[in-house]
Amino acid sequence: MSIQWFPGHMHLTRKAITERVKDIDVVIEMLDARLPGSSANPLLAELTSGKPTLKVVNKQDMADAARTALWLAHYNAQPHTRAIALDASVTAPARAIVAACFELAPLRGGMVKPMRVLICGIPNVGKSTLINTLMGKRAAKTGDEAGITRNEQRIALADDFYLFDTPGMLWPRIVVPESGFNLAASGAVGRNAYDDQEVALELLAKLKHAYAPMLEARYRLGLSASAIGALHDDELLEAIGRKRGALAGGGAVNGQKAAELVIADFRSGALGRITLETPEEFTRWLGAGLQADEARQDRKKSRLPKARKPDRR
Template sequence: MTRINWFPGHMHKARKEIAEVMDEIDLVIEVLDARLPHSSENPLINQLRRNKPVLKLLNKQDLADPGKTDDWLDYFNDQPDIQAIAMDQTQLKLIKQIPDICKSFAASRVRSGRPVRAMIMGIPNVGKSTLINSLLGRRIAKVGNEPAVTRHQKRYSVHNGLALSDTPGILWPKIEDQDSGYRLAASGAIKDTAIEQDLVAGYAGQFLIDEYPLILMQRYKLDRLPDNADELFDALGRKRGCLRPGGHVDHFKAADILLNELRSGKIGRITFETVVEWEQKRIAAEQAAAEEAAASSAQEKDE
């Protein structure tokens, strides 16, 4: 697999700006993609928030696998100073409750009559700007179905006691886990120019074959489950008329259909990752680090 690095200059600037104003913030609102809750969780936020409480909003839950979303909510809510809620932009009643939830994290400021200061953070294209517009009840933040629409930090005020700061969607300098990189790209968090589309579509296609075969077959009316992504694009392309002269399937067009329908939810409600998977990866990483430290220590003794 190709390792994905994507850290534009404005994101480096945003990281510095966030660090500078964090002392003035009472809590962080982190917007995650419910389809990839861990991969869309920016490790830089834990470094920058300085033990501030966090409200994690698993946005786009209407596109995600409901059972797996429940597992992720349990996982996050078991952690100290974190509250997690699943939502989507149609749940206006729930969105209106967010200011009160934020105020519960800073009771002393509420008692003193001062606004609770919240910074909204998240990776690109996760729905931050749409959420801000919903909270404010008017179109203030620029919205776009592509990464990196917000480029500069902005401050807004909510009249019901919440002072809200918006930040650019920031990715971390290097995406260490290859699965995370491809999942972010498949979801649309990373611009299509950052990695070849056929690689991303191939990853997504194989994932659907392995994890959501029935949904895949129903969506594209397949008679049998393809063995691999190439077979999937061939079958999908023939179903959708993606043909070149001579009857050859245009796999690029077929891949584009798959990615667009995956991102829009037309394929069905899917989640790219599970809590169990990431716990296994964490344990394996800790074991590898321990073995590396032991080997290094042994080498020092031999020298």
């Protein structure tokens, strides 16, 4: 299954970013620390090309600390880019982004040349929570549903620091299948864009190898890490559903309820601090995804009718 979600308001966001970025000094892209590569928008990189970028790896308190360190090193090694990790609800780390922006654009500041910052990110990544933390009040709507913010907002964080908030935006085509599942697991795509059971199975396929002890601690399956890793994904989902009482008539496991339970536990952090991808893994996925998409485009072109030659009679 290929997961895709690009509702109409995202086209408007794309246009708004294209116009706004002309007058912007620094671009902040917020990422989900549990899936930093998958939550980085390639379309945004294209739209903001040439602008200094601050990668804010958000929700670090829910992510694997060792893997977060790998991602910070990965992004900090890129030109004109800085990366910091934070939990958007914590005031002190959140304010560090203001200092980071002035480091990226040291010639800005003061009433004559105020800092102009565009903050972007995928839906449900925590932008509004961060803005409210910076402002010390409820300046932006928040929620756990993708697509809460629908219009651009201009917010003055200081007399010489203006922040432009945009609605969360994905990209028109997700070419990395693993990213589609990771985004769905995190709640970044609309509920009607994916099947819960398929997403839960893909999620468990990752967790049973990298985080098997956490699965055992949460669901009390009575299995060793190696035994959990050896289970088929369907078997693991069934075992979790049976243990947690996600049952249908006759004592059979209700796959839908079991899937919803697993996804909810991941999103809430009940499973523990988890990161679904490393920079090395994502680079490999991206290469394969781009190659597959190129082949798809070639097949599409080959099916187009050939242009008729002009009649020279």
